[in-house]
Amino acid sequence: MKKILAFAALLFSGLSFAQSADINDYKYVIIPEKFEFLKEPNKYNLNQLTKMLFEKQGFEVYYPNESLPQDLNANKCRALYGSLEDESGMLSTSLEIILKDCSGKELYRSAKGKSKQKDFQKGYYESLRNASADMQANLNYKYTGKDPMGAALASQQTPTPQAAPKPAEPAPVAAQPQQVVNEATLFAQPITNGYQLVDSTPKVVLKIYKTSQADSYTAMGDGKNGVVFKKGNEWFFEYYQDDNLVSEKLDIKF
Template sequence: MKKTLLAFTLMFAVGAFAQEKTINDHKYLIVPRKFEFLREPNKYNMNELTKMVFEKYGFTVFYDDQKLPDELALDRCKALYGDLLNDSGMLATNVYIQIKDCNGKVLYKSERGNSKTKDYKKAYTEALREASHSLVSLNYQYSGGNDIVLKANELKSTPKQEQVTTPVVSVQAPETLSVINGNQLFAQPITNGYQLVDMTPKVVLKMYKTSQPDNYTAQGDGKNGVVFKKGNEWFFEYYKDDKLVSEKLNIKF
């Protein structure tokens, strides 16, 4: 009896590990432009919000009618497929987030997201936000698959180059107040730039192109300044009470 119980426990553990590995082995995720339970594409902004949710948790997301990368266009099984399931009743709006593989096998289903708000748009948004909280349990992180092997081979085959020492010039910078904006912001194209929206979704900042790449004039919430990229990070700099503020932003393009 003990041996049988142990074998069952090991099988369950291996199965759970295999599911996690299956999800982490996929870089891409595809969501529909229209959900089956809604009459119009992106009704109540739900498809765009669902795409944002998956992007927040690290997936590279495309719509099902969007032009795909060559490797994905040639093999759709390189992607996972996200969906939103509706289980609403007369008194409440209930939704679930679901992830399948290319064969239709369900790999993940979220906890139920619930809202009793009577306004449909607000209700679906609230329910989706609540359901999205359980996605953190996936602990999704793209494992890289064969990409890791390819990069390792590239490093082996790349000849060593002589290291060139560049003299460092010390420049005294003005006193700056550094802050970090922890909210996930999503860049949506507008005329001559982008608008940054949060998960609400609310427009928090508008960025306008300049003649320099990755440099924008910006305004929002009574602040006027510049947004620029330094290394792999984005910063919004503006003056507040005659003091320069450098605000680090978490932007998803």
């Protein structure tokens, strides 16, 4: 009988957590290395781009096989789980950005990002860009500093005298990109929803596409896909190369 009551208490504790969870209480997001609708890990660089999109929102984002912060490694339910859902049809590509908790409960789903591009890679990029614009406008994420697991447990327990606070754990260090300077001057030529960056040859080096945030673009070119953004008065192109983050300084003339 005691075992049954203990199990019931745990069950109701879990239900309380699922009902009271708030996206803003989560610090971490875990995304898979391969989405279910694709046959290869990081196909079209969609996983890396999705990771960057969540980082841009303010989350700390990890792949499952990465070294995780101590508190997250102790309990994976401290993270939300991000994914993309392919809703494509015969005539268009469509992606939705989804966040679930560790029990599989859906806490966020973006509007469908759609594209009529016939090329798969371009179609997925445009769809993801449109879905991310909706996320930027409507998710409104701001971390509260709370522990979602701690809040759930506290609601089920009788208050007890607090022990002396433990020293705060050092915050995880952000990835340190490899710094690169591109000496070539690039000239921005308007295209639909963005610009193509052309060197003096002239050759199209990058195509950059607008996001909902000023001076921030998704970027495609020569197998290097990432984000182009302005910091101060300078432009940077950040992308992953052989699993290493690269920050390339650009000289862009608009």
